[in-house]
Amino acid sequence: MDKQTLKRIMPYASDANIDKYISHLNDTMKQFSIDTPLRQAHFLAQLGHESGSLRYVREIASGEAYEGRKDLGNTSPGDGVKYKGRGLIQLTGKANYKAFDDYTHGVYNLLEHPERVEQPDLATMVAGWFWDKNNLNRYADQDDARKVTKIINGGYNGLDDRLNFLKQAKVALNC
Numbered sequence: 001m002d003k004q005t006l007k008r009i010m011p012y013a014s015d016a017n018i019d020k021y022i023s024h025l026n027d028t029m030k031q032f033s034i035d036t037p038l039r040q041a042h043f044l045a046q047l048g049h050e051s052g053s054l055r056y057v058r059e060i061a062s063g064e065a066y067e068g069r070k071d072l073g074n075t076s077p078g079d080g081v082k083y084k085g086r087g088l089i090q091l092t093g094k095a096n097y098k099a100f101d102d103y104t105h106g107v108y109n110l111l112e113h114p115e116r117v118e119q120p121d122l123a124t125m126v127a128g129w130f131w132d133k134n135n136l137n138r139y140a141d142q143d144d145a146r147k148v149t150k151i152i153n154g155g156y157n158g159l160d161d162r163l164n165f166l167k168q169a170k171v172a173l174n175c
Contacts, residue, residue, distance in 0.1 A: 001026055001040065001173075008172035009044050009165065010053040017054040021088070024120050028128035033137060037175035042140035042148055045165035047127055049158050051088045057118040059085035059092070066093060073098065086117035089127035089152060099133070100126055 003018050006025070010018075025044075029035065034043045051057065063084025066074050072093025074080050085092040091100065097110045097117075108116050117126050130152075131137070139147040149162050 001029075005172050006044070009041075009169045010048045011168070013048075013053040013055070020120050021054055021124060024124035028124040031125070032128035032132040034128065034131065034140075036141070037173040038143060038170075039137050039140040041166055041169035041173050041175055042136070042143075042145065043127075043131060045145070045162055045169045046148060046152055047088045048165035048169075049162045050085075050090045050127075050152070051123075054088070057087055057123045058115075059090055069093065072096070083114055086114060087123040087126040089130050091117055091126045091130060096130070100129055103129055103133075 001022070003015075003022055006018050006022055007013065007015075025047075029040055029043065034040055047054075061084065063081040066072055066080030066084060067077070068074060069080065072079075072083070073095025074083060074093055076094075079094045083092065083094045083097050091097065094111070097114055101108065101110050108122060110116060116122055134151050136148050136151060139151070145163055145166055146156065146159070149156055149159055
């Protein structure tokens with residue numbers, strides 16, 4: 001994918017952010033077999049929504065809403081804030097940060113340094129890893145944006161926006 005294609009998918013993304021993320025996005029899509037136009041359209045649509053067109057790699061909210069959320073692994077005081085959403089897919093919860101650490105054999109030590117997910121390479125890699133871990137290529141292949149959204153978001157927050165990004169992505173990627 002080139003910069004112009006990404007700009008067509010996320011027209012409100014700044015040129016600087018497109019430059020910052022384009023190579024990492026291409027590497028991530030290759031690494032996690034997000035390798036058909038339809039898979040890429042779904043992946044990029046979700047990232048477009050979750051990151052506000054590549055503007056945010058850290059959740060704007062404080063994370064206090066995640067305090068005590070055992071389903072996210074937030075069992076100690078402060079976990080909600082410490083492990084709030086980060087990366088282009090907004091990885092959330094101590095359990096998810098730990099799972100990524102396990103996947104990378106602790107190379108990034110995210111449990112101690114969750115802010116590292118805000119770096120462009122990890123912001124994209126974590127998104128691809130989460131996508132792969134949840135077998136989202138399967139639902140992208142079925143063109144099931146609702147199922148993809150439910151797994152990423154836990155609900156359907158922002159579904160219309162996600163669908164708008166998907167429409168733009170399908171046009172830009174000719175699928």
